[in-house]
Amino acid sequence: MDLPIPDDVQRLWEAWNFRVCIILSLLLQALLVLASPCRKRTRSKLLLVFIWLAYLIADWIAAFAIGLVSKSQDGACESKGREDLMAFWASFLLLHLGGPDTITSFSLEDNEFWLRHLIGLTLQVLATAYIFYQSLSDQSKLWVPTTMVFVVGTIKYAERTRALYLASLSQFGGSVLPKPEPGPDYEEAMEIYSSMRSVQVKAEASHVEVMPITPEVWNPVGSMSPLDLDDMQLLEEAYRLFGIFKGLIAGLLLSSKDRELSRDFFLTRTATDAFRLVERELNFINEVLHTKVNVVRCQTGYILRFVSFILILGALMAVSIEEAKQTVFRNKFDGRLTYALLIGALGLEAISVFMLIFSDRTLVALKRSSSRRKKFILLGINLKRRRWSRSVSQYDMISYCLNDPPKWMYNLVGCVGAGVILEKITILRFSHSLTVSEQLKEFIFDQLRMKSLTANNLRAAMDACSQRGAWALLHTSRDIYFKLKWSIVEYQYAESLLLWHLATDLCYLKETETESSAEVYDRRKICKLLSDYMFYLLVMKPDLMTPVLGNWQIVLQDTCEEAKRFFCKKPPISNKFEACEKILGVETKFRPAAVKGNKSKSVLFDACMLAQELLKLEINKWKLMSQVWVELMSYAAINCRPNVHAQQPSRGGELLTFIWLLMNHLGLGTQFYEQERQAGTKMVPQK
Incomplete structure (x- = not known):
C-alpha cells in the first residue's frame, strides 16, 4: 500500500533529493576535517557525539546518494538531459566516501571492519562506474572531468x-x-666457533687477556642529565619511544633490554618532561590507529597526493573550459553547486596537505641543524599545541546517592530497558572536570619513580605492579600498616576502591580548608581529585578496570542502597556535609560483616570505620592517603588491556593511560620478558 504523498511533495523530492544529499555530504566532510582533530584535546561529550554522528552519517549519505543517481537514470524525467552532470556529481560522492585524512575510524572496532570497507569500495566503484558508463554519449560534455574526479575518488x-x-x-x-x-x-x-675455541685455549695457556665485547648502549636524543629537554628533542625522543613501545598495544612482549634502557632514561627525567614525552607518544599512537598517516606518509602517498590535487585542479579547469564554449548547466544553481564541489575538494585537499606539513612526523623528519630549524621557524606553533585534554572527570559516591533520580522514573524507563542510560545521564549532569596540574603530575611521577628505583629486576617490578595500597602503608609505618591493612588485603579491588573512596570523601568533608597547612591542603586536594576520578571511571568507564573489578556492580549497588536508606531516615539528608556528619556519628564497635552477615556486599560502614581510624592518625594522613591512591590507580592502569588504553587518546585522553605508559617506561609493566644476555669475547690471537 503506497503512502498518500502529495504530488507536489513527490516532485519536490525528485528534484532536490540528490542535490540536498550531495550538499550535506560536502558539509559533513568539511566538519570532519576541522572537528576531528579536536577530539583528542577535549572531554566534551557533546563534541564527541557530534563527531560520531557526522562520521556515521557521512558514509550513509554518500552511499544513499549514489543509489539515488543510479535509480534516477532508469527513466526519471528529472534526470533526462543531465546524465553527464549526475555522473560528475556521483564521482564526488565516491571521493567523499574516502573520507578526510584526519579520521578514518572513530573507535578501534571500526578498524576491524576493513574487509567490509573493501567490499564497499568494490561495490561503490562499480556503481559509480556504471553511472558514468550510462552517461556516455555523443552529447556528453563532462566525461573528461568526471574521469579525473572518479580516479581521485x-x-x-x-x-x-x-x-x-x-x-x-x-x-x-x-x-x-x-x-x-x-x-x-x-x-x-x-x-668458526671451533677455531675460536682452539684460539681461546692457546690464549689461556699463554695468559693473554681476553677482551669482552662491549654491550650495545642506547644513545637517546636528549642528554641523560635531569635538565629539561627542548620541544624538538622531546618530539624526537617521543617518536623513538613510540617505535619501541608501540608493540604494547598489540599485546606483544618487550625485551628486558628495552625495559632497562627506557627505565634508565626516564629515571633521569623531570615530571614535566616525562608527561610531555608520553603526551607526544600517545599522539603518535592515535594517528596510527585513527588517521591515514601510515598510508599518506610514504613515497607512494606523496605521489598520490600530488596526483589527486592535479586531477581535481584539472577537472575544475576542464569544467570552466566547457562552460565557456557551450551551455553545460541547466540552471545557475547546478553550476554553483558544481563549482562548490570542485572548490570544496581543492580546499579539503589543501587542508590535508597543510596538516601533513605541520604534523609531528614532519617535524621529526627535519634535520636537527640550527639552520634547518630557523628555516622552519613557523613549525614551532605545532610544538606548543595540546595533544590531550589535560583534565580528569570528577564524581563522588555521596553525590551519586543524593542526586539519584526517584524510583518512579527508574520504573518508567525500566519498561524500555533504559535504566542504565538514565543513570549515566544523571552522572554526566552532576559530574565536572578538573585540570591536571603540574603539582599533580610531579607527585604521581615521584611516586612511580620511587617504585621504579626499588624494582631492579623483573621479579621486583612484577611485585611492585601487584601492590594496591599495602606498599604505601608499609613504607609509612609498620604500626600503621598493621592497623589499616585490613582495608586492602581483606577486600577485592572494587571493594577496596569504594571503601577508600568513601573514606576519603568523609575525611575531606570533615576537615575544612582553614584547618590545614599548605602541604596538607595540597595533599588533601590531590586525594580528593584522584578519589573522585577513580569513582567516575568505575561507574562511567568500567572497561578501563574490567580485569581487576570482579563483582563490582554488586558491591556498588549494595553500598548505594544502604547509603540511600541511611540518608532517608528522619530527618532526611539534603547535602553532603550532613551526610558526612551522620555517617561519622554512627558508633562502629564491630565490623559490619560480624553484625549483618555476609549477605550484603555493602562497604558503607567499613568505610566509616576506615575514616574514623584515619582521622585519629597523628601523622599527615593526607600524605599517606595520596600514596595509597596512586597505588590504586597504578594497579588499575597496568592491569587494563592495552587496546583499551590505545582507544583513550582519541577521546580526550585519560590520566590512567598516561600512568600505564609511564609505568612501562619506568620498567614497571607486565609485558616484559627475560632475554638471555649474549656474552661474547674478543679473541686476541697469539703472536
Missing part, C-alpha cells in the same frame, strides 16, 4: 580501506614484529 576510498587494514590489531601487531632473524648459518658458525 577511487584513490581516496582505497587509501581509507588500506588505513583501516593497517590499523586493525592483527595487522598492527604483525607490523611491529622485528624482522625475522634466523642467525648465522649453523655449519659455518660451527667451524
Whole structure:
C-alpha cells in the first residue's frame, strides 16, 4: 500500500533529493576535517557525539546518494538531459566516501571492519562506474572531468580501506614484529666457533687477556642529565619511544633490554618532561590507529597526493573550459553547486596537505641543524599545541546517592530497558572536570619513580605492579600498616576502591580548608581529585578496570542502597556535609560483616570505620592517603588491556593511560620478558 504523498511533495523530492544529499555530504566532510582533530584535546561529550554522528552519517549519505543517481537514470524525467552532470556529481560522492585524512575510524572496532570497507569500495566503484558508463554519449560534455574526479575518488576510498587494514590489531601487531632473524648459518658458525675455541685455549695457556665485547648502549636524543629537554628533542625522543613501545598495544612482549634502557632514561627525567614525552607518544599512537598517516606518509602517498590535487585542479579547469564554449548547466544553481564541489575538494585537499606539513612526523623528519630549524621557524606553533585534554572527570559516591533520580522514573524507563542510560545521564549532569596540574603530575611521577628505583629486576617490578595500597602503608609505618591493612588485603579491588573512596570523601568533608597547612591542603586536594576520578571511571568507564573489578556492580549497588536508606531516615539528608556528619556519628564497635552477615556486599560502614581510624592518625594522613591512591590507580592502569588504553587518546585522553605508559617506561609493566644476555669475547690471537 503506497503512502498518500502529495504530488507536489513527490516532485519536490525528485528534484532536490540528490542535490540536498550531495550538499550535506560536502558539509559533513568539511566538519570532519576541522572537528576531528579536536577530539583528542577535549572531554566534551557533546563534541564527541557530534563527531560520531557526522562520521556515521557521512558514509550513509554518500552511499544513499549514489543509489539515488543510479535509480534516477532508469527513466526519471528529472534526470533526462543531465546524465553527464549526475555522473560528475556521483564521482564526488565516491571521493567523499574516502573520507578526510584526519579520521578514518572513530573507535578501534571500526578498524576491524576493513574487509567490509573493501567490499564497499568494490561495490561503490562499480556503481559509480556504471553511472558514468550510462552517461556516455555523443552529447556528453563532462566525461573528461568526471574521469579525473572518479580516479581521485577511487584513490581516496582505497587509501581509507588500506588505513583501516593497517590499523586493525592483527595487522598492527604483525607490523611491529622485528624482522625475522634466523642467525648465522649453523655449519659455518660451527667451524668458526671451533677455531675460536682452539684460539681461546692457546690464549689461556699463554695468559693473554681476553677482551669482552662491549654491550650495545642506547644513545637517546636528549642528554641523560635531569635538565629539561627542548620541544624538538622531546618530539624526537617521543617518536623513538613510540617505535619501541608501540608493540604494547598489540599485546606483544618487550625485551628486558628495552625495559632497562627506557627505565634508565626516564629515571633521569623531570615530571614535566616525562608527561610531555608520553603526551607526544600517545599522539603518535592515535594517528596510527585513527588517521591515514601510515598510508599518506610514504613515497607512494606523496605521489598520490600530488596526483589527486592535479586531477581535481584539472577537472575544475576542464569544467570552466566547457562552460565557456557551450551551455553545460541547466540552471545557475547546478553550476554553483558544481563549482562548490570542485572548490570544496581543492580546499579539503589543501587542508590535508597543510596538516601533513605541520604534523609531528614532519617535524621529526627535519634535520636537527640550527639552520634547518630557523628555516622552519613557523613549525614551532605545532610544538606548543595540546595533544590531550589535560583534565580528569570528577564524581563522588555521596553525590551519586543524593542526586539519584526517584524510583518512579527508574520504573518508567525500566519498561524500555533504559535504566542504565538514565543513570549515566544523571552522572554526566552532576559530574565536572578538573585540570591536571603540574603539582599533580610531579607527585604521581615521584611516586612511580620511587617504585621504579626499588624494582631492579623483573621479579621486583612484577611485585611492585601487584601492590594496591599495602606498599604505601608499609613504607609509612609498620604500626600503621598493621592497623589499616585490613582495608586492602581483606577486600577485592572494587571493594577496596569504594571503601577508600568513601573514606576519603568523609575525611575531606570533615576537615575544612582553614584547618590545614599548605602541604596538607595540597595533599588533601590531590586525594580528593584522584578519589573522585577513580569513582567516575568505575561507574562511567568500567572497561578501563574490567580485569581487576570482579563483582563490582554488586558491591556498588549494595553500598548505594544502604547509603540511600541511611540518608532517608528522619530527618532526611539534603547535602553532603550532613551526610558526612551522620555517617561519622554512627558508633562502629564491630565490623559490619560480624553484625549483618555476609549477605550484603555493602562497604558503607567499613568505610566509616576506615575514616574514623584515619582521622585519629597523628601523622599527615593526607600524605599517606595520596600514596595509597596512586597505588590504586597504578594497579588499575597496568592491569587494563592495552587496546583499551590505545582507544583513550582519541577521546580526550585519560590520566590512567598516561600512568600505564609511564609505568612501562619506568620498567614497571607486565609485558616484559627475560632475554638471555649474549656474552661474547674478543679473541686476541697469539703472536
